[in-house]
Amino acid sequence: MNILNNLLDKNGCDLPEWCHFFADTGAFLVNKEKHGERLVAATSNPTRAFAAAFLATGFVIAKAKKTKKSKNTLNDHFKFLCSQEKNTKLIFKSSKRKKIGFFDGIDWIPELQQDAVRIRLNDKNKTTDVIPRERAFEISIAPDQNVNISSRQVGYQVNINESFVEYFLKSYTKEFIAKSNLDCVIIGRLNCITNEIEDKFFNIKGENNKFVRGKLQDILRTRRLLREGESYKTDIIPTSKSKAQFGSSEVPGLVVFDSALGFLRLKDYYQNSHWVVLLDRTELSHSEGLEQLNWEFMQNRSGDVIKTEFKDVPPGVELVIYREAFK
Amino acid sequence: MNYISLEAAKKIYDCAKSCKIHWHNIEHNKFKEFCLDISKFDRLVAEIDDFPLKDFIRLLRRYRFKLSAAPVEFNNPAVISSNMIDKLSGYIKEFELTYPSIANEASTLFEKITNIASTSENPLLDYITSNFNSDKDTALLIKDSSLILPAEVIFSRYKNLQNLHLLRPHQMRGGACYNQLIVAGPSLWFPSFIFDSPRAYEIHILKYQWVKDSCKTESAFLESSIPKVASRGRKSFKENISLENVVLENSINSEELLYSIDWDNFSVDFTSTGGKSSSYEHARARLFLLEKEYAVFLEVSENSKALVIDIEEDENEEEEQESRVKRINVNDIQEEMFLLLRAGGGGDYIVPVADQILGDKAVQARKSQERWKQLLRKIVKRRGIQEVCLALKSLGSPRASETNARNWMSSKSIKPADYQDFLAIMRLIRLEKEASKYWKIAQAIEHAHRRAGYYIRNELLNKVMHTDLSNLERTGKMDFYLEQAGGGALTAIRVEGKSPGFYEVPISRLGVYFERDV
Numbered sequence: 001m002n003i004l005n006n007l008l009d010k011n012g013c014d015l016p017e018w019c020h021f022f023a024d025t026g027a028f029l030v031n032k033e034k035h036g037e038r039l040v041a042a043t044s045n046p047t048r049a050f051a052a053a054f055l056a057t058g059f060v061i062a063k064a065k066k067t068k069k070s071k072n073t074l075n076d077h078f079k080f081l082c083s084q085e086k087n088t089k090l091i092f093k094s095s096k097r098k099k100i101g102f103f104d105g106i107d108w109i110p111e112l113q114q115d116a117v118r119i120r121l122n123d124k125n126k127t128t129d130v131i132p133r134e135r136a137f138e139i140s141i142a143p144d145q146n147v148n149i150s151s152r153q154v155g156y157q158v159n160i161n162e163s164f165v166e167y168f169l170k171s172y173t174k175e176f177i178a179k180s181n182l183d184c185v186i187i188g189r190l191n192c193i194t195n196e197i198e199d200k201f202f203n204i205k206g207e208n209n210k211f212v213r214g215k216l217q218d219i220l221r222t223r224r225l226l227r228e229g230e231s232y233k234t235d236i237i238p239t240s241k242s243k244a245q246f247g248s249s250e251v252p253g254l255v256v257f258d259s260a261l262g263f264l265r266l267k268d269y270y271q272n273s274h275w276v277v278l279l280d281r282t283e284l285s286h287s288e289g290l291e292q293l294n295w296e297f298m299q300n301r302s303g304d305v306i307k308t309e310f311k312d313v314p315p316g317v318e319l320v321i322y323r324e325a326f327k
Numbered sequence: 328m329n330y331i332s333l334e335a336a337k338k339i340y341d342c343a344k345s346c347k348i349h350w351h352n353i354e355h356n357k358f359k360e361f362c363l364d365i366s367k368f369d370r371l372v373a374e375i376d377d378f379p380l381k382d383f384i385r386l387l388r389r390y391r392f393k394l395s396a397a398p399v400e401f402n403n404p405a406v407i408s409s410n411m412i413d414k415l416s417g418y419i420k421e422f423e424l425t426y427p428s429i430a431n432e433a434s435t436l437f438e439k440i441t442n443i444a445s446t447s448e449n450p451l452l453d454y455i456t457s458n459f460n461s462d463k464d465t466a467l468l469i470k471d472s473s474l475i476l477p478a479e480v481i482f483s484r485y486k487n488l489q490n491l492h493l494l495r496p497h498q499m500r501g502g503a504c505y506n507q508l509i510v511a512g513p514s515l516w517f518p519s520f521i522f523d524s525p526r527a528y529e530i531h532i533l534k535y536q537w538v539k540d541s542c543k544t545e546s547a548f549l550e551s552s553i554p555k556v557a558s559r560g561r562k563s564f565k566e567n568i569s570l571e572n573v574v575l576e577n578s579i580n581s582e583e584l585l586y587s588i589d590w591d592n593f594s595v596d597f598t599s600t601g602g603k604s605s606s607y608e609h610a611r612a613r614l615f616l617l618e619k620e621y622a623v624f625l626e627v628s629e630n631s632k633a634l635v636i637d638i639e640e641d642e643n644e645e646e647e648q649e650s651r652v653k654r655i656n657v658n659d660i661q662e663e664m665f666l667l668l669r670a671g672g673g674g675d676y677i678v679p680v681a682d683q684i685l686g687d688k689a690v691q692a693r694k695s696q697e698r699w700k701q702l703l704r705k706i707v708k709r710r711g712i713q714e715v716c717l718a719l720k721s722l723g724s725p726r727a728s729e730t731n732a733r734n735w736m737s738s739k740s741i742k743p744a745d746y747q748d749f750l751a752i753m754r755l756i757r758l759e760k761e762a763s764k765y766w767k768i769a770q771a772i773e774h775a776h777r778r779a780g781y782y783i784r785n786e787l788l789n790k791v792m793h794t795d796l797s798n799l800e801r802t803g804k805m806d807f808y809l810e811q812a813g814g815g816a817l818t819a820i821r822v823e824g825k826s827p828g829f830y831e832v833p834i835s836r837l838g839v840y841f842e843r844d845v
């Protein structure tokens with residue numbers, strides 16, 4: 001499959017095969033999704049390091065590509081924006097900065113021969129910005145409609161590594177960045193996962209042998225590590241939390257339990273999501289987690305185990321994938 | 328678990344791919360004879376339930392285990408002492424009178440141990456010095472924490488071994504990888520991840536020739552999604568193995584060689600010798616085995632909590648209550664957590680700080696509290712607990728029961744939660760007129776205890792946040808000095824195990840850590 005084709009490490013060297021294995025496992029799950037059933041995958045590994053990060057990345061990219069195929073276009077997004085009630089709070093791009101304003105209606109720009117979304121700021125002059133249809137992906141609905149809008153808004157600098165993301169998602173990049181969707185939640189040690197997705201840089205060899213630098217967070221867009229209002233695709237829940245941290249209406253597509261401990265503590269809160277359970281054999285709770293996982297397999301499995309065609313499975317890694325009916 | 332970099336993870340997978348496991352059988356005829364004779368004697372007296380006999384075998388087994396578990400001399404003080412020899416000698420004299428039929432065998436064993444322990448031979452070390460050197464980034468894995476320091480001292484004398492890393496099994500959970508890992512003892516002594524998630528390119532298992540060892544790999548999951556052709560699963564021990572383990576006729580299973588705690592005898596040794604023996608001042612407790620051969624009893628009632636450092640938890644958590652330093656139910660304490668106990672084995676760490684908060688009033692407050700409790704205990708002693716409970720109920724106590732009455736009498740509890748219960752007690756002990764005064768004092772003590780707990784935890788949190796805990800992980804024990812919260816110190820010490828059952832322990836022994844083996 002090779003979903004992270006040509007992703008190199010910071011020195012420009014090939015990534016180890018196990019990184020590709022985890023990413024491809026994430027992508028494999030997207031291809032096996034079936035209505036009415038959820039997927040449960042589990043691996044047993046010699047270390048937890050980077051497994052969740054790559055798996056989530058593979059899943060998010062494959063999900064985006066699948067969504068792209070379902071013809072969600074610029075025009076659809078523009079129509080969606082225009083259908084909002086007046087005064088709906090929108091996040092939009094204004095001179096390389098992101099700002100929040102109120103949806104104020106639709107305008108026509110004769111010079112461009114295009115209709116446009118009119119957004120009103122909260123300043124005393126009621127300044128408006130007009131964003132034409134062709135730039136509709138620069139506008140998104142503010143996830144928190146109760147957010148306060150300052151009357152002296154400066155906005156925040158947009159920090160999206162578009163060229164890195166574009167390598168994987170091509171023309172779908174802008175739409176991908178514009179929309180929030182909780183594709184995946186990783187449950188694990190916050191510091192470790194943050195280091196892996198935010199502090200580790202990779203390279204892609206682009207055109208003219210130029211390297212494009214980026215990090216997994218550029219693709220994962222983890223909500224916890226973004227500013228309020230920025231569009232997200234994933235989130236991280238620390239293992240130590242006693243209950244789910246986001247609104248009950250938002251069910252992630254996939255939950256990656258990046259430890260047996262996280263799986264044992266929080267699995268009951270995610271019965272409507274696909275699961276990936278990453279069991280590190282050196283972890284203290286490993287045998288407990290494995291026992292629980294095998295019990296779940298015996299009790300809830302629907303049909304045969306799903307076979308993969310992975311040729312290069314990393315040494316010391318075991319994998320099982322099966323389906324369960326949604327409860 | 329600490330962050331592991333991509334480069335370190337790459338090494339881990341490289342080790343998983345190419346790790347070779349070698350068995351090395353060490354010979355020593357006298358020690359072999361001694362080891363096999365202990366097993367024979369053990370089988371001979373298996374049916375006899377007698378403390379001196381059990382203790383005699385325990386001491387022999389302990390010596391046998393420690394010599395098999397680390398490259399220390401036969402006469403090293405860490406494995407044998409003159410006290411131990413005297414004790415064994417005393418038992419021999421006793422057996423001549425009490426068990427004449429086995430006295431001869433016991434005496435022979437005693438001769439053998441004194442013989443062996445009179446020499447400074449060290450077969451494991453001899454093998455290591457002849458076959459390994461630490462220039463190749465080598466680590467030595469030792470099961471027993473008490474043997475690390477003695478081994479360190481020995482290795483410091485050998486130039487070619489001075490850079491050898493001495494490690495405990497839990498230290499193999501991280502990202503550090505070595506060229507060679509020497510394992511002191513049979514593989515079955517160690518957690519399976521040492522071998523199926525190796526942190527070395529070569530593993531060398533050093534064991535005595537007469538010790539049986541086997542290796543087994545099992546699939547984690549009941550079925551697999553990986554095609555058989557592609558599976559390099561968990562390393563089969565049968566691949567890349569040299570010096571295949573030879574099973575001899577006269578041999579011992581590796582599990583038999585392990586020195587395991589005799590929980591019943593443990594409780595007899597320690598619980599009957601400590602503190603006051605009033606039956607009302609006992610509590611139900613679990614025994615926790617700690618690093619460096621310490622142990623501690625902790626009460627296990629529903630509300631019993633202990634302060635721990637859990638290195639597995641994230642740092643910098645948003646919610647203060649979920650952090651590395653936390654109060655958890657005693658039943659939830661796991662191996663490899665670090666218990667926080669009063670340094671120097673002083674028991675309760677809250678009371679001294681609470682007394683500081685109470686200031687001048689502390690002495691009088693404690694006296695007052697002890698007075699009404701003592702009067703209650705006297706009445707219970709005279710009339711029996713059941714009758715006292717009935718009497719308390721008739722005097723207006725809504726919650727009088729045997730359990731509650733014992734708690735109210737105990738010096739571990741401050742006061743009943745409900746004033747009505749307290750008033751009933753005051754009526755019973757004829758202090759009703761002063762009930763209000765005593766209640767206020769009890770409330771003041773409770774308030775001081777709560778503030779003490781708060782100060783201690785806050786200061787501790789601060790200390791832990793600014794302390795390099797890798798040292799604690801490595802050594803298993805560390806003191807934290809609390810200047811702000813009334814001075815004194817808490818010791819963090821790793822939990823190595825816990826008893827399967829419970830014991831009735833004098834309250835004065837709870838939370839006081841002590842050395843296990845005398």
